[in-house]
Amino acid sequence: MPAPRTLLDKIWDDHLVCSPDGEQPLIYIDRHLVHEVTSAQAFEGLRVAGRRVRRPEATFATPDHNIPTTDRSLPIADPISKQQIDTLRANCREFGIRLFDLGDADQGIVHVIGPELGITQPGMTIVCGDSHTATHGALGALAFGIGTSEVEHVLAAQTLRQSKPKSFEVRVEGELYPGVTAKDLVLYIIGRLTTEGGAGYVIEYTGPCIRRLGMEERMTVCNMSIEAGARAGMIAPDRITFDYLRGRDLVPKDFDRAVARWETLPSDAGARYDRSQTFSGGDVVPQVTWGTNPAQVVGVDASVPDPASMTDPSDRSSAARALEYMGLKAGTPIAAIPIDRVFIGSCTNSRIEDLRAAAGVVRGHQVASRVRAMVVPGSGRVKRQAEAEGLDRVFTAAGFEWREAGCSMCLGMNPDTLAPGERCASTSNRNFEGRQGKGGRTHLVSPAMAAAAAVTGHFTDIRQWRYH
């Protein structure tokens, strides 16, 4: 009998093109997603070397990082941003790549439109010049971020040099309490693994708590695997995955046959992981980051930790530096921290279920007078769906801005940024110094927690929320 294999083993074995003596293995890449910020130099490299794209139909492009989220009928004001978008257009035209352009009904954040259009499928290898490519692992794919030189390599050879990563089972028992979301779960896990605990590994999330998560919640969990340093995160496909994919634009025509194939992907009983760690869903409370990396996180019912209490000298100095940057004092209750801005969006939390959760909190309330709040849907489709459900009116009636799809203030490449010293409750994935604008102070939270903070003007435990 063949040895039991993990989901990662199965996808790896199936995609191994060759493993020549003395070289790193070459693995085949099924899908390649491209955006404007990390691709221009790769296409230029192809041109200089006189190479073509080996399999244009395996590559899909959309502008998302560096685009305005205001009226799309207006020209892009920043000439350098405009040039980057125009360059993506010209490259897609020249190399025959399908582009979901600005103004296209299906444009959106790459990691939102991939699953949404059925580009992402179980068992595939998927890459993109973006570290949050791990998102696609939620559907049972091996998906990871690459640099621009590797983007060029994939365009030219439809393969990538890779050494096989180690496997890490993160098992979550039990279930989440009401008000506790996938975002809280993954922040909690990162807080315990640290920002480098997953380095060298692909995480497979398993266990009853993970199996209960809906498809979009699973995307939130896998999305942030990189914040624990992991190459990728993945979740074995099941009925929830297949139901999500059925009927989407680019899934296989013979869907049932594809499902039969996908059903063989989950890790075999007895398969060995290089490392395993177990958490309990019941231990998780709503999370709020207090520092400048995603592992610097505590529950909303806790206080800002004291660096002096940390045993590791490196943790201590990082924490002290973080508190100084964040303008926080050790011992301050999280719920006593006032905020200036709220951002609901990003490849972590901009899907329809995220917007429904936030709108549910906001309904019948007003954004606090000192707070400026914005919702940026992850894609054109998410935006239209939200509008069909009237969520946009819930948000705008409460005082939120309702924007066009894009990465927006998650990384602040476009005009959506924090001013120095502004404090933001954000549903995005990184609270690094300056990430949302130089001097800006980011606290990562779930969509419901961000919505509640918008209303009260400070972090608020969503488990005690009065819903209207």
Next chain:
Amino acid sequence: MQPFTTLTGNVAPLDRANVDTDQIIPKQFLKRIERTGFGQFLFFDWRFLPDGSPDPAFELNQPIRQGASILLARRNFGCGSSREHAPWALADYGFRSVIAPTFADIFFNNCFQNGMVPVKLDESDVEELFRRAAAAEAAGQAYRLTVDLQSCLVHDDGGFSRSFPVDSFRRHCLLEGLDNIDLSLKHVDQITAWENAHGLAPLQGGAT
């Protein structure tokens, strides 16, 4: 790609853990469509005061560290975004090697694509290098190290010598300055065979 064999140069200590790629090259500089010219923006938000003048408190702005080609840092260097602009900026500024206890995976890969050697040493060895650099600088001299990729050794003139791990294939590519795409396309028959075996349509007038 520029080959890397042996580098002897001044060391710039940056005593911080978890230096993320947003710090190495902030997002406002990712709009350019070239690979070159990013050095002027390296560590921009740390390096410059709001009025645009260099911040004298920032580690790399100390006069003794000017012209350094080896960056010494703490663990998890290069975490966060996949932006290859990070090694582009480091290389353009003048760094050809980064020494740290651990690196984030994507940054680590990106270094090899750009003629840079990421050197992983034990935390205690990195600590020793920080000590030696501080002692040299206290005596008014830049600390000098040699990163030898042929022998996979880091050493100074004062008795410090440690070997570092590097994948043999990547080492070979760096030593020879090989084009990774050319190397991979030597296996094009196997790539085509994989596509055929997986029922993918033949290439349309295809690339080679």
